[in-house]
Amino acid sequence: MYKKALKIRLILVVACYLVFFGFILYRLLTVQVLKNENFVRLADAQHYLTLTLAPQRGQIFDRNEKVLAMSLNVFSVYAVPYEITEKTAFAAALAPLLRMPAELIQKRISTGKKFVWLKRRIAEEDAAHLQKLRLPGIGFRRESKRYYPDGKLAAHVIGYAGIDDQGLDGAELAFDRYLKGRPGKRSLLRDAKQRILPAFEQEYVPAVDGLHVVLTLDEVIQHIVEEELENYFQKNRALAAWVVVMNPHNGEIYALANWPAHDLNDIGAAAAADRRNKAVCDLFEPGSTFKIVTACAALEERKFGLDDVIFCENGEYRIARHTLHDHKPYGNLTFVGVIEHSSNIGMVKIAQKLGNQVVYDYAKKFGFGELTGIDLPGESRGIFSHPSKWSKLSIGAIPIGHEVAVTSLQMVRAMAVIANGGYLVRPHVVMKIINGQRQDIETADFQRQRTPALSAQTAQTMRNILQGVVDRGTGKKAAIPGYTVAGKTGTAQKLLPGGGYSHSNFIASFIGFAPADMPRLVAAVVVDDPKPLYYGGLVAAPLFKNIAERTLKYLNVPQQMLPAKDAATESELLERIVE
C-alpha cells in the first residue's frame, strides 16, 4: 500500500517536472528557433544605432568664383518629453530664447512622443544660451542651413533651398542633383544605457558632399544692375522692372535682376509674386522692339533697300476696320527712318509687302514662340500663333509687337542675333560644375549651340540702323559718351483684363547692345507700368545707359573715338590739359 502511494507520488513529481521543463523547452524553441529573426531584429534595434551622415550641400559661385550661396552647420533643438517633469516652467524658460510662444512649446512637449522638434536651425548665439541652461529633456542636433552672403543679390537666379536642404527655386532647384550630394551611413553599437560605443562601429559609409555650381553671373555687374534699378525706383513709380545683361556671342548671362527683389536669407518675408523670375516667366507684348524682326526680314529677303521711301500716311492708317496710329504724324520716311523714328504705319507697310508667312518664319528664326532653353525653372515659351490663325488685323499688329507675347529673355536673344553677326545663341546661367578641389566635372559647351538666323551682312546693316536709333531716333537717352550704342525702344500698351488695350498703362522697354561695332554686352530693360513717364525712350533707355556705361567700364572696354565732328573739341581739350 505504502509502496503504491509512493509510486503514484513519484509519477506525479516526474510528470510535473516533465511538464515544467517541457514548457521551458517549448519557450526555448520558440525564442531561439521559431521567432529568432524577430528577436534578433529587436535586439539590433536596441543595440545598434544607424546614423545618417548628411552631406554638405554644394556652393554656388559667380563666374569669378565668389561665393553666392553656401551652407553652414547650425543647431536644431529637440525635446524628449518624458524626461521633462515641469513642462510649464520648461516652456516658459525656452520661449524667449527660441522666440516662440510658450503655449506652442508646451503643446509640443505634452505629446506622448519620445522626440519632438522644438525649432530647426536656430541662430548660433541662441544655441549657446540654451546649452548653458543645461535643461533636462532638451537636446541639440547639428544640421546644415543655407546662407546667401549677398542677401538680395541675384535672388531670382540663385533661388533658395528649403529647410531640408532641397532646392526649391532658381539655380538651387535646377542644379539640385549636383548640389545635394549623397548621404552617408554610420552604424554604431550602444550599451544598455543607450550610450554609443564608438570603438565598435559596424559600418561606415562616408557622406559625399555636393558638387559646386559656377554661374555665368558676374557679382559686380549684377550689383550694378540692381543698384541702378534701386536708384530708378527711388525717384519713379512702376509696378516692377527687370533687366537681363548677356554676352551676345555665347549666351552667357552676366546679370539678371528683377525688382522688387527679396532677401534670400529671409525668404518667408517675400511675397510669392515678388519671388517670380519675371525676366524668364512673365509674358508681355513687346511693342516696337519687335520691329527688328520685320526689319531684318525685309533686308534679308531684299524686299527693301535702306533708302526706299515709305509713305506713313501722316499718322493714320486704316487696316481691317481699325485705324493704326503713329506717335507722330510722319509723311515720307526712308526704310532707315521708319526704324529710327519707330513708325508703326511704316513698319506695317513693310510687313504687308513681306506677307504673313515671311514675317512668321523670321520671327521663328529669332526664337519667338519657343523656349530659349535657359537652365532655370519656369520659363515661358511665349505666345506666337501660326499664320493660319491670324486675322486680317494681325498683319497690322504682330509686326509692331502686338498680338504676340514674349519674355525679355527672348527679346535679348533676338537682339543678340543682330549683335553677334546673325547667330541665335542659347542663354544660360551655368558655366561649369566643379568639385571640392575646384576641378571641372562638367563644363557647359554652348558655343556649339549657335544657330544661324541671319546673314552677316544683314546683321551688320541692322547694327548700323539701330545705332541710328540711338544717335538720331527714339533712343537718344541710351547714348553713352565715348561708346557707340545700338538698340530699339518699345512702348507697348498693356492688355486690359477684359480685352482691349489700356491708354494709361504701358510696358516701357529698351533692348540694345554696346559697343555697336564690337558688342560686348546686350541688355534688355523692361519697366512695367512706369509713371509718370512711360515711353521706352524716356524710361528704359536711360536705365540701359547707366547700366551699360558702368558695365563697359568695369569690363575695361576701351572707349572709342568721338565722331569726327567733335574732333576739334577733343584736340582743344587736350591742348588745355597739356597747358
Place this chain on the structure above:
Amino acid sequence: MKLRSVVFGASAVVAVSLLQVNQQVELVKASYVLREKEKQIATLVDRNRRLFYNSICLKSPVALSDALKRRNVELTQPDTRLIAQVLIAGESGKAPAPAVEKNSMLDLLVPSAQAALQNK
C-alpha cells in the same frame, strides 16, 4: 608534474585573456578620445566656415556699397581722358614731385616733408 603543467597552462590562458580584455578596454578608451577629437575638429571646421562666411559678407559689393553710403563716400570711375591728362602732363616735363621714400623705420614717425629733408 601534471598538476604543474595544468597550473602553468591555466595561468597562461588567464594572462592572455587579461591582456585581451585590457586591449579592448584601451580600444574603448581610445575611441572615446577619438570621438571627442572628432567633435572638436567638427566645431573648429564649423567656426572656420562661419568666419569665412562673415568675411565674404563683408567683401560683398552690397555690403561695401552700403558702407560707402553710410560714410557719404561716392566713388566715380575715372574718365579715360583724365588718365590721359596725367600721362600727358608727365610727358611734358611737368611731372608731379616723386614720392618720398621711407628708408628706415624712424621715417614712419616723422611727417613726410621732414623725412624728405633728412634723406637729402
